[in-house]
Amino acid sequence: NCTKAICIEDNIIQVVPIICNPPPKPTCANGLSPVQVIDEDGCCWHWECDCYCTGWGDPHYMTFDGLYYSYQGNCTYVLVEEIYKKVDNFGVYIDNYHCDTRDVVSCPRTLIVRHETQEVRIATVKPNTLQVKVTVNKQAVALPYKKFGLSIYESGINRVVEIPELKMNVTYNGLSFSIRMPYRLFGNNTHGQCGTCNNNTADDCMLPNGNIAENCETMADHWQVVDPSKPQCSPGLIPTKAPSTTPMQPCKESSICKLLLGSLFEPCHGFVRPEKYYAACVFDSCVVPNLDLECSSLQVYAATCADQSVCIDWRSHTNGVCSYKCPSDKEYRACGPIKEITCKSSQQNETSTKQMEGCFCPNGTMLYDSGVDVCVKTCGEFYCFTRMHFGEKFTVDCQDCICLEGGNGIVCEPHECAKQNKTSCDGEGFYEVNEVNSEDSCCPIVTCKCNTSLCTTKVPKCTVGFEVHSHIPSGQCCPVYQCVPKRVCVHQNAEFLPNSSVFVDKCQNCFCTNEVNVSTQLNIISCEHIPCNTYCEPGYEHQPVKGECCGRCVQTKCVIHTANNSDLILSPGEFKSDPYNNCTIYSCVNIHNQLLSSTSEITCPAFNEENCKPVSKYEKLTLYSMHGLLHPTLCSVRQRKDFIFYKSCRSVDRVVMTECEGKCGTFSLYSADANSMEHSCSCCRESRTTVREVELKCPTGHSISHKYIYVESCSCQDHEC
Structure with missing residues (x-):
């Protein structure tokens, strides 16, 4: 209870209150007033500069630390994400589009807030208007909406997304947005087009890689996100250049812009400086003079002033250019409550000093409920006096109600749904879906839907020549895959269509046929050998x-x-x-x-006439060298000329070669002493030889030297008979 206990002695305890000394008030870099934040002990407080980022017009940005820049990209961008992720799936994003016929400037189209399992989209219904629609996870929702730690509600002309756990809120109205985040939870831990929240503009132009760009226009383009609806956009493209603020002809600034510097907004000048908003207003009035975008600069400045508890009624001073029309049952107020009092919230105390422009119920009436946009003079009048009689039962907001007199006039209980046959979504890929019941919108019908992304069967990888075919059997969700032949030929992992040529080797002409191999299910390749001449000469x-x-x-x-x-x-x-x-x-x-x-x-022995005997008495002798007509001669050397062959080599000319030839004594006699035959044999053999050398010519063309034996003399030599 903000007290401190001090042990003195002997169980004596002194209890003293904690004294808080007011800290000095700092100056915030964004020009806004600091806020008081209770310390962790819950007793004292300190000042902090909240993170406050705004964007408006075509479009202009004011970072968390108050750095102003303009950027004309027409993609989807990160406004803020955490550098070090502490919150699951958290971020704020902006979808811009070209909002003039020349595609020169861009305007915000959709604000996207992601938090854990939910994605909120606040989209502009009509360009350059304050008409928006809200979806959560791509489903339209009625406001107020509150689920899973996130609430969405209307506040004047704005739609507000609030995350109480993070003490942050995001507003959007079709022309401008604002993001407020507490410094104690997000200080030094943000990056994106809204910059780094650390009360220092030096690092507001931080790139995704942590480097600092030379200007925020360059930085802004690097914060693109992948958007399937914008295939031309991808991170890392060349930065979008801002259009020149110097028109072709001298530009006369709009008189509306002068209101920012005049006495109308003077009460706010001490809280929020108007110069940057004035520059944005002049830019819009000169570059796109026909869109009345300068109104957005005044609107954002007035909203920022209202956030600082300074409310200014400014639209009535624009000569109808920036007027705002409300439905017939409501009236416009420049300084209305942030949350309008309803029949159900009338008992709650509203202590906030901040105000908001918008359409509110006239004095003397009250909004029946934040979910029922009807003004009533007395609570209960809406249903009981205009539609029902007291005591009559009806169903509203999925509650069974009865009209009673007194109080709010209505007593309700949760609507009871009729029992349904339990639907079982068995089978892979099926999941349960709640669909609207045309007979009872409060009681959805459970049906089974098929989502093939839930199927676990993977698409098979087929071999060459086969392709994947799939079909979904009746009553099932997941497809069945099989590899079927493509009716092609396959050779060396390549496919060939029927009747096309196939190169197997250079000696064959091959082509793909329409015939199918039963075992392989592939078409057959037919080949013919290239015609050849096989005739050869003899040998x-x-x-x-x-x-x-x-x-x-x-x-x-x-x-x-x-x-x-x-x-x-x-x-x-x-x-x-x-x-x-x-x-x-x-x-x-x-x-x-x-x-x-x-x-x-074959050469014959040399012919010698002396070895022949005469066979005729005529003067002219006829000599015969036939066997039996030659006189036997004694053993002697005989010469002849012939070629010498050795290992396929031959002498160039005939060579003189010698041999032994002639008669030697040979006999067989009976010896009476020995009473046996005695034999005596001798042969005509070489008695002296020499070695001679001759040159031989070989078939390869080279010559070799060859030695052979030359007989010099012959004699009769004894030999065993």
């Missing part, structure tokens, strides 16, 4: 070659041209005599995969 065979389609003729046998112009075909390792000359032999060898042919001629 050659057609063999495939890697990297080539048709192969080529490869020599597998030797082709030898004989002396009589005929051809012989020999396989490697084969020997064959000339069909017309048995003394000529042809051969074919394969050396390192190269076929080489050779020709060999």
Whole structure:
């Protein structure tokens, strides 16, 4: 109870009241008066500068700390969000649009307030008017509205969104908005187009990344939010340039703007300086002179003055330009109560000194209820005197009521709904929805709706050549997916339409057919090999070659041209005599995969006439060298000339070679002493040899040196018989 207990001694306690010393009154950067805030102990108080941001016209902004700027973007923007998130899903946003035919300036269209599970939208019904409609989570609601810690109500010309837990309120009337937030809850923790609430204008132009822009026009464009209805808008675009305030012709300021600096608003000048509002008014009257937007500058200034408890009746001084018409059963007041007294609230004490302009019930009448916009002279008159008789029952606001005399004239109980068959929304994707009952609007009907986003089955990823087909079976919500063939051919993870060519390899012409492979469900690829000439000359065979389609003729046998112009075909390792000359032999060898042919001629021993005996007595002797006609000669050296072959290489010319040939003694005699046959054998063999060297020419073109044995002398040498 704002007292302090002090223990003296011996259980003696002194209780003294806490003394509060009034703190010095600070100066707020936004030019508004500071507010008294109770300390945490609930006893003393201190001054704070509330966060107060306004916007109006086309549009002009005054940040929390009082920095003025104009911005002409036509997207949806963040007015205020927390830097460090303390409140779930909290923020205030503005949807601007181009409000003149030249798309030069923009005006506010919708104010959006998000708090936890609710999103409030206050939208302008008709451009540049004070007609608005309110929706919560995209559903139209009647005012006053109060649910989940958020309330919405009418206050004069404004619609007010109030969040008591955060001690903040947001107002909007179609032409202007205001946001009031307590410094103790939001100080140093706001950013957006309304700036940072810290009583310092130096950082009001803060970008989302924490940097400070050179001006707030640049900063404002960076606070775009994704809006599906405005695909041309996205964060990070080039800042929207403000239109020039210098018109093509000299601009004469509107006389309405001068009212801000004159005696009419002078009582407020000491509380709120008018210069920035005057500059905005001149801007609007020069740039868009036909929209009467200058009225919004006076309206916002008057509302700010009323917030400081200074009420000014200004509309009657505008010669009808800024007049405001009320319904026939109400009258306009520049200084009416923030919350109008109703039959149900008449007993409550209204202590607020702040006032608000708007349409109010005439003197002598009272608003029946904040939810029933009818002025009555006596409470209960609205229903009981004009529609019902006393004692008659009726239903209103989903309550069963009866008209009684005295008091408010109405006694109500909650409306009872008839029992309904319980609807069970079983099945994946279904959820319950309350729909309006045409027979009883107070008793909604529970129906089942399908929301495919609640389905858990994921769309399968089909292999190449297949695609996803889906269908929703009767009585179900979630689709059933399956991969079905696309009636195409597939080769190397690529799809080919029927009758289109398919490249398999360069040796085949392939195309996609309309025939389907039963096992793979894919169309069949038909291929034909490229036509090839497989004829080869004799001695050659057609063999495939890697990297080539048709192969080529490869020599597998030797082709030898004989002396009589005929051809012989020999396989490697084969020997064959000339069909017309048995003394000529042809051969074919394969050396390192190269076929080489050779020709060999059989040479006869050198002919010596001395070895022949005469067979005729004629002077001219006929000599025969046939066997049996030669005189046997003794063992001696015989010479002959022939080619030397070695490893497919051959001597260039015939070489003189020697050999031993002739008769040696050989006999078999009977020996009486030994009583057996005695044998004596001798052979004509070389007795002395030398090694000679000759040059051989090889098929590859190179030459080699070859050594061979040359017989110098021969003799008869004994040999075992």
